[in-house]
Every structure is written in C-alpha cells, then in structure tokens.
Amino acid sequence: MAIISIPQEIGVLPNSVIGGAPTLSVTISVDQAGGSVQLDTDQRSVLVSPSGDWPHLVSFAAGGPTSQTVVLSTSQVVQNTQAKVFTVRSGVDTTNPANWAAVVSVVIPVNPMINSTDN
Numbered sequence: 528m529a530i531i532s533i534p535q536e537i538g539v540l541p542n543s544v545i546g547g548a549p550t551l552s553v554t555i556s557v558d559q560a561g562g563s564v565q566l567d568t569d570q571r572s573v574l575v576s577p578s579g580d581w582p583h584l585v586s587f588a589a590g591g592p593t594s595q596t597v598v599l600s601t602s603q604v605v606q607n608t609q610a611k612v613f614t615v616r617s618g619v620d621t622t623n624p625a626n627w628a629a630v631v632s633v634v635i636p637v638n639p640m641i642n643s644t645d646n
Contacts, residue, residue, distance in 0.1 A: 532562030532587050537614050537629040551599045551633060555614055561589035564628075566597060567621040570610035573635055575600040582621045585614075601635055608635045 538554045551574070557564060565582035568574045576583035577597060585595055599612075613627040620626055 532557040532559055532564055532593075533616060533628065535629060537612065537631050539612055539631045539633050551601065551612075552596050553599055553612055553631075554594055554596045555585055555629075556594040557587055558593070560587040560591045560593050562587060563617045565615045565617055565619070565621050566612070567615060568599075568610050568612050570608060570635075573602050573604055573608055574610055574612070575602060582615070584617065604635050604637055607637055609633070610635060 535556045535558050537556070539551050553566065555564065555566065563584050563586040566576070566585050567582040571581045576599060578584075583597065585597060587593065587595065610633050611627075611630055612633060613621075613630040615621045615626050615628060
C-alpha cells in the first residue's frame with residue numbers, strides 16, 4: 528500500500544526578494560515520510576522550480592525526515608508582484624485553490640538596479 532504524505536506547513540525565507548536576484552528557501556512539512564507532495568505557485572513565470580517545471584514534486588523517503596527545504600529562483604519583474612507558494616497532495620490538481628493544503632505569500636519587488644525602460 529502506497530504511503531500518502533499530507534502537507535502540513537510551508538514557510539518561505541525571506542518573505543520578500545528582488546526579482547531576478549537571490550533565491551527563496553521554501554520549507555515543507557508533511558504528516559509522515561514515505562510519500563510525496565506537489566509544490567506549486569500562482570506565479571509560474573516569476574518563480575522557477577528546481578526541476579524547471581511546475582508543479583514540482585517533493586519526495587519524502589520512508590523513515591526519513593518529515594520536512595524538506597526546496598530552493599526556488601526568481602525571474603525579473605517589471606512591477607512588484609505577490610506570489611502564493613503552496614503544497615498539494617501528490618496526484619491532486621494544483622490549479623484548484625480548494626486543494627491547496629498549505630499556502631504562504633511572498634513579495635517579489637522590482638529590482639531598482641534594472642532600468643525597465645528602453646533607451
């Protein structure tokens with residue numbers, strides 16, 4: 528019988544990061560190890576998953592820890608952008624907010640070092 532890991536908590540550090548610059552560390556906790564969960568965002572063009580695809584599958588080895596940290600990159604933004612990062616049970620539709628088990632918001636502000644106008 529397959530083990531089903533249910534997402535319990537999600538956290539992001541830092542909660543604000545300049546687009547196109549540093550990375551975000553997303554920590555996911557589940558009720559039990561041995562299964563996997565899906566990590567996704569409502570801003571797929573701004574946040575970049577480690578696999579390059581969304582949703583990103585996070586596996587928890589049987590007998591292993593019940594939390595993991597995943598590092599996401601950011602793309603440059605032309606306006607301050609708020610993104611939701613969330614977890615969903617494996618095999619469940621990530622586009623339906625009713626399925627989001629744990630959600631956290633992060634702000635991606637415009638990088639002030641980048642001139643957004645063409646000269």
